[in-house]
Amino acid sequence: MQMLNILLDGALAAGDYIGFTFFTGYMSMLAASIFFIVERGTVADKWKTSLLVSALITFIAAVHYFYMRGVWLETHTSPTQFRYIDWTLTVPLMCIEYYLILRPAGAKSGMLVRLLLGSIVMLVAGYIGEAVSPESNVLWGVISTLGWAAIIYEIYMGEASKVAAASDSQAVKDGYNVLRWFTFVGWAIYPIGYMLLPGNLLSGLVEGVDLTKSSPVDLAYNIADAVNKIGFGLVVYSIAKNATESAKVKGAVA
């Protein structure tokens, strides 16, 4: 009954800014999913799977945001379990997105496996640091960062970067550069948020914050998710659109 009341009335108090970001996160993820699904009809066949994956990423996030919003409103604690279930599904889908985009240029499945392994290390260690052994969250944060570093190595210096550079599609080359920028700069918001956890490196910055009412970590994660799921999907969309257009132009000339 309590849950039903919250679902129907939306017990969002004025001044609950973290709650606001859970709501806007939910709605914007849902809207983005509809956008990607509808726009899927406007790109060439070979790009349709990529747009579907973009839609799946934001849709999975929307469903989790729906639950996370409920946990936050009821308990004002971090919905860490839902958060990591969401990431465990959506981060591998982003790795698949890289693979789909680079496959026509010759990407091998080994590249996908390396990205997935980096993601697993990053997320498992992060979860342990937040939920299992919070007293050693610095150590687990370092281990998690090694997983992220492996991903960055692959897309900036590893095989993925070489395959992208050799692609004959300008749309893929340009888009790939923006995608990896998201994975490097956009994803950096997550470890910064994590470092605000009690006992971690940046916790001093949020010393005065009442953690029974607010959560700087969730604020960082919610902003990061909006940037990295919707923004990343929009870049995939623009690659698909540009590649579809240039194929049409070439077709008209030939």
Ligand SMILES: *C/C=C(C)/C=C/C=C(C)/C=C/C1=C(C)CCCC1(C)C
């Ligand atoms: C859609 C969800 C995404 C793109 C989630 C990305 C999550 C990360 C890049 C998390 C990284 C972390 C570290 C690099 C160290 C500290 C622990 C984490 C898990 C917050």
